[in-house]
Amino acid sequence: MSLDNLSGMPEWDDNFFEDNEEGEEWKPRPTRDAAKAMYEQWKQVMILLKGAMGDIDLKKASENEGTIESELDADYRDDMKGMLLSDAHMVAVKISSSEAGLYMMRMENACLIRMYAQSIQSSMLAKIAEGFIEEAHGMVIREEIEKFKLLFKHWVSTFERDEFEDEWGLF
Numbered sequence: 782m783s784l785d786n787l788s789g790m791p792e793w794d795d796n797f798f799e800d801n802e803e804g805e806e807w808k809p810r811p812t813r814d815a816a817k818a819m820y821e822q823w824k825q826v827m828i829l830l831k832g833a834m835g836d837i838d839l840k841k842a843s844e845n846e847g848t849i850e851s852e853l854d855a856d857y858r859d860d861m862k863g864m865l866l867s868d869a870h871m872v873a874v875k876i877s878s879s880e881a882g883l884y885m886m887r888m889e890n891a892c893l894i895r896m897y898a899q900s901i902q903s904s905m906l907a908k909i910a911e912g913f914i915e916e917a918h919g920m921v922i923r924e925e926i927e928k929f930k931l932l933f934k935h936w937v938s939t940f941e942r943d944e945f946e947d948e949w950g951l952f
Contacts, residue, residue, distance in 0.1 A: 789831065790824050790873050793817050812887075813880055815936035820876045822929045823869075829925060830869050830901070833908075833918040834862045858913065865904060868897040884943045888952040891937050898933070902926045 872894050879890040905919035 790820075790827055790870075793820050793877075812936065812939040812941075815932065815939050816876055816880055819929060819932045819936055820873065822925070822932050823872055823876065826901075826922060826925045826929060827869055827873070829918070829922045830865065833914050833922060834866065861908070861913070865901055868901055872897045872901075883945065884940060885945060885947050885952050887940050891933075891940075894933065898926055898929060 875890040875894045875897075879887045902923050905914065905923050908914040909916050909919040
């Protein structure tokens with residue numbers, strides 16, 4: 782991870798799903814603009830989350846200085862970090878892939894984004910209670926996810942239903 786990209790996420794690519802016809806570039810794109818704003822906010826969450834995950838290693842190393850940490854504790858900590866960071870990366874992937882433009886895909890991704898973000902947000906309370914993360918770090922991450930949630934609500938409000946039917950009847 783470079784200091785130029787602390788989140789580890791690629792830059793937003795406005796042309797990733799570009800299907801514009803010549804001369805249509807000027808038209809407003811509220812859904813894409815909202816997705817980009819969400820993506821940028823999620824980068825902030827990723828930076829804080831990665832910092833807090835690094836803090837776990839430092840905190841545990843200093844607590845166990847001169848002792849041998851149990852293998853179970855180390856495995857649990859590594860698994861927990863992996864799950865949290867994996868969920869966080871999935872949010873970014875789902876935001877980006879939702880811009881393919883289909884209503885059902887956006888709705889499916891919105892459900893998954895909400896699930897992953899809520900999981901991370903509630904996990905912060907558990908990690909604070911377990912002593913893995915400093916309370917201040919966990920609360921800042923939760924606050925950034927609250928900011929993300931506001932952007933998410935706006936993003937979902939921009940979705941336009943298309944002519945395709947959801948075979949499962951959910952959307």
